[in-house]
Each structure stands twice: as structure tokens, then as C-alpha cells.
Amino acid sequence: xxxxxxxxxxxxxxxxxxxxxxxxxxxxxxxxxxxxxxxxxxxxxxxxxxxxxxxxxxxxxxxxxxxxxxxxxxxxxxxxxxxxxxxxxxxxxxxxxxxxxxxxxxxxxxxxxxxxxxxxxxxxxxxxxxxxxxxxxxxxxxxxxxxxxxxxxxxxxxxxxxxxxxxxxxxxxxxxxxxxxxxxxxxxxxxxxxxxxxxxxxxxxxxxxxxxxxxxxxxxxxxxxxxxxxxxxxxxxxxxxxxxxxxxxxxxxxxxxxxxxxxxxxxxxxxxxxxxxxxxxxxxxxxxxxxxxxxxxxxxxxxxxxxxxxxxxxxxxxxxxxxxxxxxxxxxxxxxxxxxxxxxxxxxxxxxxxx
Numbered sequence: 001x002x003x004x005x006x007x008x009x010x011x012x013x014x015x016x017x018x019x020x021x022x023x024x025x026x027x028x029x030x031x032x033x034x035x036x037x038x039x040x041x042x043x044x045x046x047x048x049x050x051x052x053x054x055x056x057x058x059x060x061x062x063x064x065x066x067x068x069x070x071x072x073x074x075x076x077x078x079x080x081x082x083x084x085x086x087x088x089x090x091x092x093x094x095x096x097x098x099x100x101x102x103x104x105x106x107x108x109x110x111x112x113x114x115x116x117x118x119x120x121x122x123x124x125x126x127x128x129x130x131x132x133x134x135x136x137x138x139x140x141x142x143x144x145x146x147x148x149x150x151x152x153x154x155x156x157x158x159x160x161x162x163x164x165x166x167x168x169x170x171x172x173x174x175x176x177x178x179x180x181x182x183x184x185x186x187x188x189x190x191x192x193x194x195x196x197x198x199x200x201x202x203x204x205x206x207x208x209x210x211x212x213x214x215x216x217x218x219x220x221x222x223x224x225x226x227x228x229x230x231x232x233x234x235x236x237x238x239x240x241x242x243x244x245x246x247x248x249x250x251x252x253x254x255x256x257x258x259x260x261x262x263x264x265x266x267x268x269x270x271x272x273x274x275x276x277x278x279x280x281x282x283x284x285x286x287x288x289x290x291x292x293x294x295x296x297x298x299x300x301x302x303x304x305x306x307x308x309x310x311x312x313x314x315x316x317x318x319x320x321x322x323x324x325x326x327x328x329x330x331x332x333x334x335x336x337x338x339x340x341x342x343x344x345x346x347x348x349x350x351x352x353x354x355x
Contacts, residue, residue, distance in 0.1 A: 013066040018042035025066055028074045029054065059268050059303030069305065076118060081105075086143040088125035095119050100272075102143060105151055106131055115265070116272035117308050168275040175242060175276060175313065179352040180212035185241040187218040187306070190227055192322050193249030196331050200247050200319070203341030208348065216241065233309035243280065243351075244314035245344060246306055249331060250321040258324040259295030260288050263316045265308055266301025273301050276313035284317060284347030291339040294320055294330065313351075317344070 013022060022043045030037035034050040048064035055062045058073050079096035086094060100118035106127045107113055114123035125141045133139040135150040186204055188197040205215040216239055218232045236244045262281040266273025281299040289296040307314050319340055320327035330336045
């Protein structure tokens with residue numbers, strides 16, 4: 001079994017890099033069939049192209065650079081079901097493709113393991129124990145040889161189930177009881193245009209609070225900052241929030257890119273995704289674009305940590321590109337900020353409205 005990637009959390013690997021970390025990245029890519037394992041060398045254009053393909057398949061930012069998120073997903077991708085014993089470890093979630101395969105298999109057999117996100121959390125543990133108890137295996141929450149054999153016996157005869165999809169429908173129904181009784185976490189972006197994001201977030205908070213919604217901010221000025229996406233996801237999970245809205249401004253190397261785009265948890269290939277997250281993103285995207293002159297760049301699935309690690313409907317909105325002259329002018333206008341805030345609040349209200 002290959003060892004863990006020898007990389008510190010702050011390192012970035014790109015064109016021209018070399019050394020043990022690059023060799024390990026090449027090995028991982030070759031294991032996934034994205035790189036010819038017979039070749040050797042440093043971080044060249046071929047490696048960058050393979051990294052971009054991997055990032056695209058996994059719903060990550062496609063930049064050809066291996067940073068902390070891509071490192072972690074490369075590590076997760078090396079595991080296949082049966083490679084190791086799986087179990088729930090509070091405070092240290094086991095993650096990997098094998099966990100996602102386990103979740104998908106449990107859902108196929110009618111056991112609700114939660115979202116197929118590759119993270120072994122409490123819901124997956126509960127579903128696994130329920131499965132084990134139903135097939136006469138010790139219900140200890142440890143997915144080992146006995147449990148794998150039980151899967152083999154059943155998967156041959158049972159197929160077509162989708163407990164995760166049913167759970168998504170139930171969750172969506174529970175959310176559609178009006179916005180008054182909801183807890184909403186608003187996450188102002190920490191990167192480009194942080195002051196603009198916070199100004200819009202405060203306006204959204206005011207509108208929702210007036211409707212009886214409890215609104216929590218992941219930051220206010222420089223106080224209580226949670227810079228890591230995983231920290232903000234954990235904050236939202238611990239508060240028991242119903243929705244999470246992350247408000248951001250883009251800043252790209254191209255001054256031609258412009259417009260508003262929204263993201264929800266999902267695999268770009270069309271696999272697992274959040275039904276409620278997608279609908280929320282569509283509602284908010286429509287409301288912002290109907291009130292402003294920003295280009296509508298639609299909604300897209302992504303597997304960034306903030307969307308993947310949250311247990312509620314979560315979306316990220318990128319409002320304009322600060323590198324684009326017209327977008328930057330719009331974003332600096334308080335009236336446009338008001339319109340964007342009104343669009344976000346209205347989109348949330350529409351999403352929560354009873355059918």
C-alpha cells in the first residue's frame with residue numbers, strides 16, 4: 001500500500017517543481033490512469049494536464065496546481081473498497097473513495113448513509129450498523145471482512161435502490177415550510193473583495209432577520225474569523241443550520257471573465273449531488289440576475305470543502321469578477337450591493353416557500 005503524500009499543508013506544486021512530493025503526485029496520477037506510469041521526471045506540462053483533468057473530474061478548481069485541497073483528494077482517491085477497514089472516528093473523519101463506494105452500496109440496499117461524499121460520519125456509521133444487524137453480522141460499525149462478504153451476497157440479488165435520493169426529497173420537503181423558522185448561515189468571502197462580500201452579507205442578514213429568520217455570520221470584520229473552508233463548514237454543522245450561503249467575488253487572471261455564477265455540492269460528471277443545494281442555487285441565481293445587469297453564468301456542481309462538508313443545503317455565489325472593469329464598477333456601487341442582497345434574500349425566501 002502506498003504511503004501518504006509527503007507534503008506540508010501550505011505547499012503548492014506547479015510547473016518546474018521537483019522532488020519526492022512531485023514523484024508521489026506522479027505515482028498517484030499513474031495509479032488513477034491519468035499519467036503513463038512508465039515515465040518519470042518533474043512537474044511538467046504533461047503532469048499539469050493530468051492534474052487539471054483530475055481536478056475537473058473531482059469538482060475542484062481547475063488550475064493545474066497541486067495545493068492542499070488537491071493533495072487531499074489525491075490521497076482519498078487511492079483507496080478502493082476492501083483496501084482497509086472502515087469505521088467512524090469522532091474528531092477525525094475517515095475520507096476516501098472507498099467510503100463513497102460504501103455509502104453508495106448502502107444506499108443501493110436501502111440504508112440511508114447520508115450524502116455520497118466520501119466522509120465516514122455519524123449517519124454512515126448508523127446506516128452501516130443497521131445493515132450489519134439486518135444480515136446477522138456484529139453491528140459494531142466496523143466495515144471489515146465479514147461486512148464485505150455480506151455485501152457480496154446481497155448486491156448480486158438486490159439493486160436499483162437509492163436511499164440517498166429519497167432522503168434528499170424528504171429534506172427538501174422539510175425545508176419548504178417558510179423562511180421564518182429557519183437558521184441560515186451567511187459566509188462572506190475571505191479572499192477578493194472581502195469588504196464587498198461583508199457589506200452584502202450584512203444587508204442579507206437584515207432582510208432575513210426582518211422575516212423572522214435566525215441569521216449567523218461566519219465572520220464580522222476581523223473578529224472571529226474562520227479562514228479555512230472546513231472550519232466554516234464545521235461551524236454551520238454545529239449550529240444546526242438549515243442553509244448556508246457563501247458570498248464571494250471572483251478575481252481571475254483574465255479581464256474578460258464576468259458575471260454571476262452559483263455552485264452547489266455535486267460531481268461534475270453527473271454523479272452524487274445535493275438536490276436541495278441545486279434548487280437553492282437556481283433560485284438565488286435567478287433572483288440576482290433578474291435585479292442586476294450581471295451576466296448570468298448559471299449554476300454548477302462542485303465538490304469544494306465548504307459544499308462537501310456541510311450537512312445542509314449549501315451554495316457558493318461568485319458575484320462578478322473584480323478583474324473585469326464593468327463588474328468591478330458594479331460591485332463598488334452601494335445600490336448594486338443592495339440589489340444583490342435583495343436577490344439573495346428573495347431567492348432564499350422562494351426556496352423555503354411551501355409548494
